[in-house]
Amino acid sequence: QKEVEQNSGPLSVPEGAIASLNCTYSDRGSQSFFWYRQYSGKSPELIMSIYSNGDKEDGRFTAQLNKASQYVSLLIRDSQPSDSATYLCAVTRDGGGADGLTFGKGTHLIIQP
Amino acid sequence: DTGVSQNPRHKITKRGQNVTFRCDPISEHNRLYWYRQTLGQGPEFLTYFQNEAQLEKSRLLSDRFSAERPKGSFSTLEIQRTEQGDSAMYLCASSPADQPQHFGDGTRLSIL
Numbered sequence: 191q192k193e194v195e196q197n198s199g200p201l202s203v204p205e206g207a208i209a210s211l212n213c214t215y216s217d218r219g220s221q222s223f224f225w226y227r228q229y230s231g232k233s234p235e236l237i238m239s240i241y242s243n244g245d246k247e248d249g250r251f252t253a254q255l256n257k258a259s260q261y262v263s264l265l266i267r268d269s270q271p272s273d274s275a276t277y278l279c280a281v282t283r284d285g286g287g288a289d290g291l292t293f294g295k296g297t298h299l300i301i302q303p
Numbered sequence: 304d305t306g307v308s309q310n311p312r313h314k315i316t317k318r319g320q321n322v323t324f325r326c327d328p329i330s331e332h333n334r335l336y337w338y339r340q341t342l343g344q345g346p347e348f349l350t351y352f353q354n355e356a357q358l359e360k361s362r363l364l365s366d367r368f369s370a371e372r373p374k375g376s377f378s379t380l381e382i383q384r385t386e387q388g389d390s391a392m393y394l395c396a397s398s399p400a401d402q403p404q405h406f407g408d409g410t411r412l413s414i415l
Contacts, residue, residue, distance in 0.1 A: 194345070224403055233394060233406040234346065278345050290336060290359055291404065293345030 192217040196279050196294035204302050209266040211297050213279030216260070220281040223255055225264045228276045228296065237277075238264060269301045305329060307407030309395050315413045316385060323381045324410045328397030335378050336396040336404055337370055339363070346394055352378060382412075390414045 193216040203209040211225075222241055226234035238253040240246045240262070246253045252265040262281075266273055276298050280291040308327040316322050328335045333354050338346035349368070351359040354375040364370075367386075372378040382389055392411050396404035 198343075226406075233408050236403050236405060239403045280345070290348030290351050290361065291338075291346070292348065295343065295345050 192220075192281075192292045194279055194281055194292050194294035196277075196297045198295055199298040200300050201297055202300045202302055203269050205269060205271060207269055209269045209273065209299055209301070211264040211266075211277050211279075211299065213262045213264075213294055214260055215262070215279075215281045215292075217281065217283065217292070218257075218260065219283045220257075220260075222282045222284060223253070223262045224280040224291065225251075225253060225262075226278040226280060226293075228278055230276075234278055266299075271301045271303050274299060274301045307395055307397050307405060309393075309407040309410050311410055312408065313411045313413070315415065317415050318385055318387060320385055321381065321383045322385060322412065323379055324393055324395075324412075326378045326380070326395030326397075326407060328377070328395070329405060332397035332399050332405075333375065334398045334400070334404075335372055336398075337378070337380050338394040338396065338406075340392045340394055340409070341390075349380075385412075385414050387414050 195214045225238045228234045240253040240255045250267045254263045276296040278296045279294040282289045310325045335352045337349040340346040352372040367383045370380045392409045394409045396406045398404045
């Protein structure tokens with residue numbers, strides 16, 4: 191059974207600091223990896239996608255992938271109160287991300303002003 | 304804004320009734336997905352369409368659930384004989400080929 195594990199938190203980070211969110215997955219055949227942000231009562235919003243080992247940066251966000259360790263992470267630099275949300279890690283076997291996603295339960299992030 | 308549109312936003316119904324939800328994907332997105340999310344959990348995949356073809360169904364999609372995408376555009380998800388355990392947020396997502404999925408605002412179902 192495919193599983194995606196995340197620490198549910200809450201993870202509390204001071205404003206301006208780096209928030210580090212982690213995710214492990216069980217299916218070694220996973221090819222595509224995504225981070226979604228979900229505000230309370232809202233739908234998931236795509237933050238980052240990553241498909242190959244290493245780092246991918248987009249503004250204040252950096253995704254890191256290590257397929258050998260089956261580990262994905264998301265770093266948020268210069269954290270802002272507006273970053274307070276639940277962050278969902280999602281994976282799929284399809285290289286183009288076409289199949290149904292398997293999500294973790296999410297990490298609740300709180301940025302303290 | 305031409306994002307994924309879902310209707311209704313909220314549905315309250317009595318146990319045993321049938322309900323139907325609609326999803327209009329982003330135009331030109333040929334892939335459409337349905338998920339279910341309960342409180343404190345991540346979304347769970349239900350089913351996936353490429354154009355009008357239903358290509359994958361989760362074992363979560365019991366025989367009380369049926370989804371259609373007759374013309375490869377909008378999709379409907381029907382739940383027959385609703386049960387208390389069906390209470391959840393039903394999310395629709397769409398994507399073009401080989402691109403990440405984008406979600407609609409969801410339909411929140413409450414079973415009395």
